[in-house]
Amino acid sequence: MEDPQLVEEPQPVAADIQDLLLDTPDVEAFLTELARHSAAMFSSPGGEVFCGITMLRHRAAATVASSSERALSLDELQYQFADGPCLTAAREGTLVHIPDLGRDNTWPEYNEVATKQGIRSVLAVPFPLTDNAAKAGLNLYSERTGGFDQASVQRATDYVEQASKGLRLAVLIAQHSQTAANLRAAMASRTVIDVATGIIIAQNRCTQAEAVELIKKASSNRNVKLRDVAQAIVDSAGGGPVQTHFK
The missing domain is CATH 1.10.10.10 (Winged helix-like DNA-binding domain superfamily/Winged helix DNA-binding domain)
Structure with a gap:
């Protein structure tokens, strides 16, 4: 029989996202807190994870929130090349996982520059939005090779599925505000x-x-x-x- 103290309690992601929506004054603040929350969720004492949230609207890509300036610069690096793992994830609605940028040749120019900036692995998960005019993705960067194992990939997928409800609501609020x-x-x-x-x-x-x-x-x-x-x-x-x- 398992020791109850060793059983990890499930993360109340949906409740956390609801709290973020209620506690932040506007959509911009909510998205920033969502990015920071995401980075903290996947960071560990031995390895910090950087998070950006990319949104595509009318064929234009932009980072609507980031956990840090480092995360923002890593997102913008892809926009310079007009391609990369996170843009692909958002555009095509498919998960992109690169355990080792040094061994991946999908985006050689981007991979080379990202590696020089200290990034070794990337995980990009698309947000399932119902708004056909908008697409989005959660971008996670690690300085460690193999920074995201299969358990982390599944956890990120589950996390985005729950967080997407909050993001959809944020998009609707932004549209109504505009x-x-x-x-x-x-x-x-x-x-x-x-x-x-x-x-x-x-x-x-x-x-x-x-x-x-x-x-x-x-x-x-x-x-x-x-x-x-x-x-x-x-x-x-x-x-x-x-x-x-x-x-």
């Missing part, structure tokens, strides 16, 4: 244009359509944004900056 920001910007522009229209109507005793057309012509002739023309009209009338209030 949509809300775009809406606020559009409404702010609409407000100053409406105020400028009212000023022109009062000054020229014209219709609303005629006032709007005057603003559009000024915008076209000066090659200036419609909102900027409208703000200039408000400023000239002594109105100052126009604020849009949201409840």
